[in-house]
Amino acid sequence: MVKHLLQEILRRPLGMLCLSVLGLLYACTIFSQFLAPYLPTDQDLEKAYHPPTRIVLKDWRPHVQIYEQVDPAAARYEPVHGETAAISFFAPGREYRLWGLIPAETRLFQVEEPHRIYLLGSDGTGRDVFSRLLYGAQVSLSIGFIGICITMTLGFLLGGVAGYFGGRVDFLAMRLVEFIIAVPSLYLLIALRGALAEHFEPEQMYLVIVIILSLIGWAGAARIIRGMALSLRERPFILASEVMGQSSIKVLFRHFLPNLASYLLVAATLSIPAYILAEAALSFLGLGIQEPGTSWGLMLQQAQELKVFTLNLWWLLTPGAAIFITVITFNVLGDVLRDIVDPRQQMIKR
Amino acid sequence: MVAVDRRIQPAGEEKKQDKRHSGGLAAAHGSSLLEVKNLKVYFPVYSGLLRRVRGHIRAVDDVSFSVLAGTTVGLVGESGSGKTTIGRALVKLIKPTSGSIRYRGVDTANLSKRAFFPYRKKIQMIFQDPFHSLNPRMSVGQILGEPLGIHFPHLSPSSRVERSAVLLEQVGLKPEYLRRYPHEFSGGQRQRIGIARALAVEPEFIICDEPVSALDVSVQAAIINLLQDLQEQLGLTYLFIAHDLAVVEHMSDHVLVMTQGRIVEQASAEDIYSSPQHPYTQKLLEAVPRL
Numbered sequence: 001m002v003k004h005l006l007q008e009i010l011r012r013p014l015g016m017l018c019l020s021v022l023g024l025l026y027a028c029t030i031f032s033q034f035l036a037p038y039l040p041t042d043q044d045l046e047k048a049y050h051p052p053t054r055i056v057l058k059d060w061r062p063h064v065q066i067y068e069q070v071d072p073a074a075a076r077y078e079p080v081h082g083e084t085a086a087i088s089f090f091a092p093g094r095e096y097r098l099w100g101l102i103p104a105e106t107r108l109f110q111v112e113e114p115h116r117i118y119l120l121g122s123d124g125t126g127r128d129v130f131s132r133l134l135y136g137a138q139v140s141l142s143i144g145f146i147g148i149c150i151t152m153t154l155g156f157l158l159g160g161v162a163g164y165f166g167g168r169v170d171f172l173a174m175r176l177v178e179f180i181i182a183v184p185s186l187y188l189l190i191a192l193r194g195a196l197a198e199h200f201e202p203e204q205m206y207l208v209i210v211i212i213l214s215l216i217g218w219a220g221a222a223r224i225i226r227g228m229a230l231s232l233r234e235r236p237f238i239l240a241s242e243v244m245g246q247s248s249i250k251v252l253f254r255h256f257l258p259n260l261a262s263y264l265l266v267a268a269t270l271s272i273p274a275y276i277l278a279e280a281a282l283s284f285l286g287l288g289i290q291e292p293g294t295s296w297g298l299m300l301q302q303a304q305e306l307k308v309f310t311l312n313l314w315w316l317l318t319p320g321a322a323i324f325i326t327v328i329t330f331n332v333l334g335d336v337l338r339d340i341v342d343p344r345q346q347m348i349k350r
Numbered sequence: 351m352v353a354v355d356r357r358i359q360p361a362g363e364e365k366k367q368d369k370r371h372s373g374g375l376a377a378a379h380g381s382s383l384l385e386v387k388n389l390k391v392y393f394p395v396y397s398g399l400l401r402r403v404r405g406h407i408r409a410v411d412d413v414s415f416s417v418l419a420g421t422t423v424g425l426v427g428e429s430g431s432g433k434t435t436i437g438r439a440l441v442k443l444i445k446p447t448s449g450s451i452r453y454r455g456v457d458t459a460n461l462s463k464r465a466f467f468p469y470r471k472k473i474q475m476i477f478q479d480p481f482h483s484l485n486p487r488m489s490v491g492q493i494l495g496e497p498l499g500i501h502f503p504h505l506s507p508s509s510r511v512e513r514s515a516v517l518l519e520q521v522g523l524k525p526e527y528l529r530r531y532p533h534e535f536s537g538g539q540r541q542r543i544g545i546a547r548a549l550a551v552e553p554e555f556i557i558c559d560e561p562v563s564a565l566d567v568s569v570q571a572a573i574i575n576l577l578q579d580l581q582e583q584l585g586l587t588y589l590f591i592a593h594d595l596a597v598v599e600h601m602s603d604h605v606l607v608m609t610q611g612r613i614v615e616q617a618s619a620e621d622i623y624s625s626p627q628h629p630y631t632q633k634l635l636e637a638v639p640r641l
Contacts, residue, residue: 236483240544243441244497244551245470254496258487 005265008340009333018333025326029137033096035108036131037117040294042094044116044126049075049313052121055087062087064117075311085115121315123302129315132294133322139206139295141326143213143279144272150214151271152264155221160252160260162222163229174226180219188216189278193287205289209282213275221267228260262341270334273327280323296323383555383587384417384440389449389459391435409435411611412449417555422581422588424602424619426595426634432611433591434478437557440589441473442466453555471501474548478560480540484532490518490543491528497550517546521576538569545576555587562597574601596638599623607631 009015028035046069054065063084067077093107111117119130162173180188192212200208232238232255241251276296282288283297290298296319303316390413392406410432417423425433438444440451442458451459458469477483484493494514498505505513515525521542532540541561548556558577562570574597580586592598598605598619605622607615607630615628626632 236477236479237485239438239443240475240477240483240547241485241496242443243470243473243475244547245467245500246496254488255485259485261487 005262005337005340009336012336012339014332015336018329018336021325021329022333025137025329026141028134029141030099032134032138033098034104034106036128036134037093037107037110038128038131039094039096040127040132040135041292042127042131044122047116047118047122047126048072048124049307049311050116050118050122050126051077052315053116053118054079056084058084058086064111064115066115075307075313085111087111087117120318121313123299123316124305129299129318132299133296133319136294136296136299136319137322139289139293140276140279140297140323143206143210144275144330146210147213147217147275148268148272150210151217151221152268154214154218155225156257156260156264158218159222159225160229160256163226164233164248164252164256166230170226173222177219177223180216181223185216185278186281189213189282190285190287192216193282205293209279209288212282213278217271217275221271224263224267225260228263229256232256232259266334266338266341269330269337273330276323276326276330296320381419382416383419383454384589385450385452386416386436386440387414387450387452389413389436389439389451390447391432391439391444392447408611410439410446413608413611413613414449415606415613415616417587417589418604419554419587420581420585421603422590422601424598424605425589425591425608426593426598426605427608428593428634431608433593433608434559436608437475437559437589437591440557441470441475471551472553473555473557474551474553475557475559476541476544476548476561479564480537480544481564483544484540484547486532489529489531490514493532493543494518494528494547494550497547501551513550514546517550518543520549520580521546536569537565538572541565541569541573542576545573545580549580549584553586555589557589557591559591560593561590563592563594570597577601594638595622595634607634 009019050067053067056063056065063086065079066083066085068080070076070078087109088111089109090106091110092105093110095103095105098104109117116122116126116128118128120133121129123129123132158173158177162170189212192215193208196208196212197205238251238255241255246254279288279295280297280300283295284301286301288297289295299319300317300323303313303319307313308316389410390408391410392408394403395405395407396402397404413432413436415423425436427433435444439446439459442463446459449459450457453469453473458466461469488496491511491514494517495510498510498513502510502513511528514528518525518527523539523542523546527535532543535543545561561577562573565573577588577590578601581588588601590598590601592601599622602619605617605619606613607622607628609630615622615626615631617627622631623635626635
């Protein structure tokens with residue numbers, strides 16, 4: 001089924017586009033340590049609010065233009081005419097552990113110290129926005145996936161069990177779902193954050209956010225899955241399975257799961273953006289990822305200063321653009337997927 | 351309608367004596383495989399704010415009959431008459447309100463799920479709608495492997511495949527269909543797969559719940575012949591549920607006529623056809639198209 005779906009997506013231009021954009025984003029995220037020239041915490045206080053550096057060709061090799069600060073108060077930089085620094089590729093930079101395991105120091109590109117390359121400018125403490133975007137993507141892009149895995153599992157188990165067994169189990173599960181849906185989610189987010197925060201270190205905030213988001217998110221999925229399970233359990237093939245004495249757990253996993261899989265996939269794709277946005281919202285409010293970690297929401301929060309707007313420091317808003325692109329791609333991909341698995345279209349094809 | 355060769359009815363003598371006992375017990379002696387006594391299935395009707403039970407729908411209302419080993423008992427009636435409910439109550443898909451269901455003398459109606467498990471191997475069911483009775487996400491091999499995995503857990507994967515191939519041949523399909531999916535088959539072929547799945551556990555008794563109602567007339571005949579051949583080969587016992595009296599008459603040794611949850615007439619197939627007693631049976635017979 002997965003293979004069939006992939007073929008169908010690739011046959012559609014929009015699906016192809018979305019899949020390649022997401023593929024690129026996730027590839028960048030996986031190799032962010034190699035692609036980013038600096039650590040997200042590397043400061044250079046003399047280069048605060050540095051604009052994106054210009055890349056020039058000199059002797060057929062790319063160089064970065066060197067700038068000098070003309071007005072520290074207004075963060076104005078002027079290019080120094082004729083002065084450049086060569087970009088070296090696959091050069092040793094700051095040490096890191098690839099995926100937290102393999103020690104390495106090679107990075108895609110570097111410039112000689114004390115000069116710096118700022119593809120997307122620097123922030124208030126001279127940290128490279130491009131590097132921070134890449135490292136932040138590790139949090140912002142993975143949180144949706146991990147969150148959705150947990151919620152879909154919870155939603156399937158609770159919704160499936162409620163729909164299949166019915167009766168009292170169904171009643172209890174659905175009242176719980178209604179309770180969670182009835183509480184405004186932003187308040188629930190903040191309340192849960194408040195309740196959980198004292199049990200975790202600031203470094204574990206990622207975990208806390210995943211738990212919070214999953215605890216909120218499963219309710220909607222469970223309700224829909226319960227409805228689908230209600231209609232599925234009357235299907236003769238489920239009855240046949242019961243007549244032959246199949247255990248309830250196996251009926252759930254062998255008959256319900258494959259028949260709900262396409263829905264689960266579409267729902268997951270369509271709700272990943274919600275997780276990315278929720279993480280951004282929490283971090284933006286200062287309740288999510290905290291320094292020295294980084295995420296797109298946290299970067300946006302740090303760009304809240306008036307200076308950013310008065311001095312037109314547009315590069316500090318690039319995390320917003322990254323969130324926008326990711327969210328819209330996931331939504332369009334979800335739409336494409338829904339078109340593919342729509343049962344009515346399938347009927348016509350058969 | 352063409353009368354066909356009919357298998358000899360065991361205990362036919364006894365049956366003649368009490369054959370018109372509507373709601374009574376027919377030939378409940380010796381070799382009877384299944385005996386249903388005073389079976390009632392009521393569904394509660396809730397209404398009002400407090401969801402109180404305001405009454406019952408009497409889907410099956412005080413029904414008694416018995417099925418002799420190796421014979422076919424036809425159960426005929428209009429839709430909503432409760433015939434499918436009886437079939438489902440026999441395999442515990444629905445809990446009976448009261449009454450007893452004796453299978454080989456053991457009352458299965460009140461057995462626990464675990465205690466009933468061995469009977470699931472002996473009693474199987476064929477469903478009406480061949481388009482929904484097979485899981486669309488499973489290949490034929492997986493569909494046939496499922497009952498084998500439940501009731502023959504010690505079978506190795508390769509012998510399971512072998513057994514599935516034999517089953518397919520038994521119902522007139524090619525063994526290479528094992529890898530295909532249900533949507534690649536026609537209605538008649540799917541019904542054959544459904545029959546193969548029911549046969550997989552080597553049952554004694556099969557409840558055929560309108561097995562041909564959703565099929566074309568030409569395909570109906572093929573499926574009915576298949577069911578009759580299998581009965582002869584394997585010595586199966588059928589409870590054949592249908593709304594079409596002509597099909598039931600052709601298939602069955604003994605016919606039960608049901609309406610509104612009650613059995614109004616039971617007799618041998620010939621008698622039902624030649625001299626119907628109950629007005630409802632007469633009405634049903636009038637509805638059979640004649641050539």
